Amino acid sequence: xxxxxxxxxxxxxxxxxxxxxxxxxxxxxxxxxxxxxxxxxxxxxxxxxxxxxxxxxxxxxxxxxxxxxxxxxxxxxxxxxxxxxxxxxxxxxxxxxxxxxxxxxxxxxxxxxxxxxxxxxxxxxxxxxxxxxxxxxxxxxxxxxxxxxxxxxxxxxxxxxxxxxxxxxxxxxxxxxxxxxxxxxxxxxxxxxxxxxxxxxxxxxxxxxxxxxxxxxxxxxxxxxxxxxxxxxxxxxxxxxxxxxxxxxxxxxxxxxxxxxxxxxxxxxxxxxxxxxxxxxxx
Amino acid sequence: xxxxxxxxxxxxxxxxxxxxxxxxxxxxxxxxxxxxxxxxxxxxxxxxxxxxxxxxxxxxxxxxxxxxxxxxxxxxxxxxxxxxxxxxxxxxxxxxxxxxxxxxxxxxxxxxxxxxxxxxxxxxxxxxxxxxxxxxxxxxxxxxxxxxxxxxxxxxxxxxxxxxxxxxxxxxxxxxxxxxxxxxxxxxxxxxxxxxxxxxxxxxxxxxxxxxxxxxxxxxxxxxxxxxxxxxxxxxxxxxxxxxxxxxxxxxxxxxxxxxxxxxxxxxxxxxxxxxxxxxxxxxxxxxxxxxxxxxxxxxxxxxxxxxxxxxxxxxxxxxxxxxxxxx
Numbered sequence: 080x081x082x083x084x085x086x087x088x089x090x091x092x093x094x095x096x097x098x099x100x101x102x103x104x105x106x107x108x109x110x111x112x113x114x115x116x117x118x119x120x121x122x123x124x125x126x127x128x129x130x131x132x133x134x135x136x137x138x139x140x141x142x143x144x145x146x147x148x149x150x151x152x153x154x155x156x157x158x159x160x161x162x163x164x165x166x167x168x169x170x171x172x173x174x175x176x177x178x179x180x181x182x183x184x185x186x187x188x189x190x191x192x193x194x195x196x197x198x199x200x201x202x203x204x205x206x207x208x209x210x211x212x213x214x215x216x217x218x219x220x221x222x223x224x225x226x227x228x229x230x231x232x233x234x235x236x237x238x239x240x241x242x243x244x245x246x247x248x249x250x251x252x253x254x255x256x257x258x259x260x261x262x263x264x265x266x267x268x269x270x271x272x273x274x275x276x277x278x279x280x281x282x283x284x285x286x287x288x289x290x291x292x293x294x295x296x297x298x299x300x301x302x303x304x305x306x307x308x309x310x311x312x313x314x315x316x317x318x319x320x321x322x323x324x325x326x327x328x329x330x331x332x333x334x335x336x337x338x339x340x341x342x343x344x345x346x347x348x349x350x351x352x353x354x355x356x357x358x359x360x361x362x
Numbered sequence: 363x364x365x366x367x368x369x370x371x372x373x374x375x376x377x378x379x380x381x382x383x384x385x386x387x388x389x390x391x392x393x394x395x396x397x398x399x400x401x402x403x404x405x406x407x408x409x410x411x412x413x414x415x416x417x418x419x420x421x422x423x424x425x426x427x428x429x430x431x432x433x434x435x436x437x438x439x440x441x442x443x444x445x446x447x448x449x450x451x452x453x454x455x456x457x458x459x460x461x462x463x464x465x466x467x468x469x470x471x472x473x474x475x476x477x478x479x480x481x482x483x484x485x486x487x488x489x490x491x492x493x494x495x496x497x498x499x500x501x502x503x504x505x506x507x508x509x510x511x512x513x514x515x516x517x518x519x520x521x522x523x524x525x526x527x528x529x530x531x532x533x534x535x536x537x538x539x540x541x542x543x544x545x546x547x548x549x550x551x552x553x554x555x556x557x558x559x560x561x562x563x564x565x566x567x568x569x570x571x572x573x574x575x576x577x578x579x580x581x582x583x584x585x586x587x588x589x590x591x592x593x594x595x596x597x598x599x600x601x602x603x604x605x606x607x608x609x610x611x612x613x614x615x616x617x618x619x620x621x622x623x624x625x626x627x628x629x630x631x632x633x634x635x636x637x638x639x640x641x642x643x644x645x646x647x648x649x650x651x652x653x654x655x656x657x658x659x660x661x662x663x664x665x666x667x668x669x670x671x672x673x674x675x676x677x678x679x680x681x682x683x684x685x686x687x688x689x690x
Contacts, residue, residue, distance in 0.1 A: 093586035097493060103485030107562075108506045110555045114513065114521045121524070170420055173413035186417040189424035195677035196427065196670060197616025199643045203650070203666045204427045207434060227423065234420070258402040260409035288514020291618040291643070295650050315619075322520040324556045325624060337517050348512045352505065 115341070122338035125236060125331050134303050135317075138326050145336050147303040151218065151311040152340075155297060156287060158222035163229035164279050170230070171237025171265055194231040201227050202292040210296055218304075218311035221297030225289060229282040236278020240271040273358035277351045284347035288340055290315040313341045318349070367652040431667040438660035446664065452629040452645075454653070459661040461668075463631045466671075467639035470546050471621060472614040476554035479606060485556045487565025487603070492595060493587075495570060504566075516536060519623030522552045527624060534636055544626040545638045552620050557613050561606035566686060568602030569595055602687045608680035610675045618643040642669050 129144055136143030170186065177183045202225050209220035248270060252262040268275065292332040293299075299320060314336050321333035438446065441461055449460020486507055494500040523544075530541035530551070572595050580590045598602070626638020627648055640648075642665045652661040 089586050089589070093588035095590075096588045100485045100488050100493065103482050104489035104503060107482050107486055107510070107558050108503065111506055111510050111513070113525070114517070117521060117525055119518065166416055166419065169413055170416040173417045174412065177417075182414065182417050182421070186420045189420045191681050192424050192674050193420070195612050195616070195673050197618065197643055197666075197673055199616070199618040200431070200537065200666045200670045201429070201648050203434075203646065203663060204430050206650075207430050208426075230420070230423075258406045260406050261402075263409070284512060288516060290514070290516045291647060294647055296649075315514055318516050318520055319619060319623070322516075322523060333520060337520055340514060341517055344512055344514060345509065348509060 101184060102107065118334065118341055119338050122334035122336075125335035126338060128331075130335050135332060136303055136328075138328065141328055143328070143332065145314070145317055145332055145339075147300060148312040148314045148317040148336060149307065149339070150303060151297070151300070152287070152307060152313040152315075154307060155218050155222050155225065155293070155311060155313050156283060159225035159229060159286060160279070160283060162222065163226035163282065164233055166226075167230050167279075167282070168237050168268070170234045172267070174234065174238045176263075190231045190234050192234075193227070198228060198289055198291040199294075202295050205292060206295040208286055213308070216310040217297035218297050218307040218309065221293045221311070221313070222307070224264065224292035224296050225286040228286050228289060228292065232282035232285060233275075235279050236281065237271070237275050240264035240274025240278070241267060243274075244270055273354055277354040280347055280354070281314025281351045284344050284351065287344050287347070288315050290319050294319075341349075378487045430671070431663060435660050435664035435667050437656055438664045441657050442661065446661065447668075450631055454649070454655070454658045457655070458655065459657070459670055461642070461661070461665055463629055463632055464640050464642045464645050464665060465668075467546060467625070467632060468615060468641040468643070470632065470635060470639070471550050471553060471625070471641055474546070474550035474556060475614045476607065476611055478550060478554035479558050479610065480561065482554075483561035483610070484565060484603065484608070486562040486594075487569055487606075488591060490566040491569025492564075492591060507559050510555065513556075514679050515556065515617060515620040516623075518552050518556055519620035522548060522620060522624040526551060530636075539634065539636045542626065542636070542638055544624050545636050546632055547626060547635050549625040549641075550635070552624060553614050553617060556617065556620065557610040560610040560613055561603070564606035564609065564684070565599070565603050568599040568606075571602075571688075572598050599687075601683050605680045605683035605687065608676055608683070610665070612676045612680065615676070616643060616669060616673045618647050622647045642666075 129142060131144055131149065132146050133142065133144035134147045135145065170190075174183055174186060204223035205220050205227070209223055210216055213220070244267060249262055250264060252266045257265070291334045293313055293316050297313055297316065299312045299316045300310040301312070304311055318336050318340065321329035321336075324330075442449075446459060446461055447465065448462045449458070450462050451458045451460045452463060453459075486503065489505055490500050526548055527543040530545070530548045531541045534541040534543070576594050576598065577590050580594045580601070585593065622644035623639050625640060625644055627640055627644060629636045629640055629645070631641035646662050646666055646669075650659070650662055653662055
C-alpha cells in the first residue's frame with residue numbers, strides 16, 4: 080500500500096532533502112564572507128603610513144596610529160612562542176616515545192583538559208601566578224597565558240606527526256649506535272619537522288587573536304614600550320578597548336587594527352594548510 | 363704512575379664497547395673519543411629525564427590551574443556558601459553576590475547558539491561526508507568552514523556590534539519587544555556562527571567512517587539516498603555527532619570576548635531572550651579588574667572555577683564518546 084504511493088514521493092523527498100542540505104551547508108559560508116567583506120571595506124581605508132607608525136592620539140584629535148599595539152603583539156607572541164614551542168615539542172616527543180606509561184596517560188588527559196579551558200580562566204590563573212607576585216601587569220604574564228593556550232596544539236601536532244613515522248627509521252639510527260637524544264634530535268624531529276612546524280604556526284594563529292587572557296595580564300598601554308615587565312598593548316586588546324568606546328576616531332583605529340589582525344591570522348592559517356598539503360601531514 | 367692504569371682501563375672499556383680494536387695509536391686517539399660514550403650516556407639520561415619532566419609539567423600545569431582556582435575562591439565559598447549559585451541578585455556595592463543571572467545567561471546563550479548552529483553544522487557534515495566527499499566545491503566549503511574557527515573572537519564581537527546589533531534592533535522593533543539590539547539573542551547568533559566548525563568537522567569525519575558495505579546494503583534493498591542517511595548513517599554515527607555537538611557546547615560556554623561585546627552586560631536576571639544579560643565569562647572579563655573587595659574578587663574566581671569544571675566535564679565526555687566511537 081505504502082509502496083504504491085511511495086516510490087515517487089520517496090525519490091522526490093530524497094532529492095528535496097539533498098537540496099535543503101546543500102543550501103544549509105552553503106549558508107555557513109555567508110557569515111564568513113560578510114565578516115571579511117565588511118571588515119576589509121571598513122578598515123582598509125584607515126591603513127596608511129601614519130596609522131602604522133604613530134601611537135594613538137588622545138580623544139578629540141584625529142589621526143594617530145597603532146604602532147604600540149603592533150609592536151606589543153609581536154613581542155607578546157614571540158615570547159609566548161619561545162616558551163611554548165620547545166616545551167610543546169619535547170612533550171610531544173615524550174608522548175610519542177612513551178605511549179603506554181601512566182604519566183603519559185595523565186599527560187594526555189591533562190592536554191585534553193587544557194585544550195578545553197576557557198581562555199578567560201587562563202587569564203585569571205596567569206594573573207595569580209605572575210601579575211600578583213610581580214606586583215603589576217606585565218607583557219610577560221600575557222605571554223605566559225598565551226603560551227599555556229599554545230601548548231596543547233603544539234604537543235598534539237608533534238605527537239600525531241611522530242606517531243606516523245615508521246619505527247624502522249628509529250631502529251636504523253639505534254643500530255648505527257646513536258644515543259637516544261641524537262636519534263630524537265637528528266633523525267626523528269627533522270623527519271617530522273613539517274608537521275611540527277605547521278602545528279607551531281597553527282598555534283600562533285590561534286593565540287594571535289586571543290583577547291581574554293590578556294585582559295588581566297598584559298592589560299594594555301597607550302604608549303609604545305618594548306619592556307616585557309611593563310604593561311603592553313596588543314592588537315586584539317586594542318580592538319576590544321576601542322570598539323567598545325563611544326568615540327568614532329577610536330572605532331576607526333579599531334577597524335584598521337581588525338584588518339591587520341584578520342589578514343595576519345588568515346594568512347597563518349592558509350600557510351599551515353599549504354604546509355600540510357605539500358608534505359601530506361595530518362593534524 | 364697513574365696514566366698507564368688509566369690507559370688500560372680506557373682500552374678495556376673501549377674493547378667492551380667495541381669502538382676501537384687495539385694499538386698504541388688507537389689508544390691515544392681513544393682518549394678523546396672515549397669520553398664520548400660516557401658523556402653521551404649521561405646526556406642521554408639527562409635528555410630522557412627532561413622528557414619526563416616535560417610530561418610532568420603538563421600534569422602540574424593543569425592541577426596548578428585547578429588548585430589556584432580553588433584556593434582563590436575559598437573566601438567566597440566560605441562567605442557565601444552554596445546559596446551563591448542560586449542567589450538572584452548581584453550587587454557588589456551592597457555586598458550581595460548571587461551568580462544565578464550569569465548561570466542562566468550562560469546556559470541561555472549557549473543552548474540557543476547550539477539550537478541555531480546544529481542544523482547548519484550537521485548539513486555541512488552530511489554534505490562533506492556523504493553527498494560530495496571530493497571535488498573543488500567541497501574543498502572550498504571545507505576550507506571556508508575551517509576558517510570560521512580561525513577568525514579571532516574579538517573580531518566577531520566588533521562585527522556583531524557594527525552589523526548584527528542594528529539588524530537585531532530592527533527585527534526587535536518589528537516583533538514588538540524593546541529595541542535594545544544588544545542582548546542574549548544577538549550573542550547567541552554570533553556564538554552560533556563561531557561554533558559551526560567544531561561539530562561540522564567532527565561530524566564529517568565520523569560520517570566518512572561509515573562502512574560502505576552498510577550503505578551499499580541499504581541501497582541494494584531499494585533505499586533512497588535520504589533513507590540511507592536517516593536509517594544507516596545517522597544511527598551509525600549518532601554518538602560521534604553527539605560528541606561534536608558537545609565540543610561545540612564546550613566552546614560556546616567558555617567563549618568570552620564576542621559575547622562580552624554584544625550581550626549588554628547587566629547583572630539583572632534576563633526577562634526574555636531579547637533582554638540584555640551577562641554570562642559567567644563576560645562578567646569575569648568586565649569586573650575582574652574592578653573588583654576592589656576580597657569577597658568580590660573571590661566570587662568572580664568562583665565563577666571561573668565553575669566554568670572550568672563545567673567545560674572540562676563536557677569536553678571529557680565528548681572526548682570519551684569519540685574515542686569509543688573510533689575504537690569500535
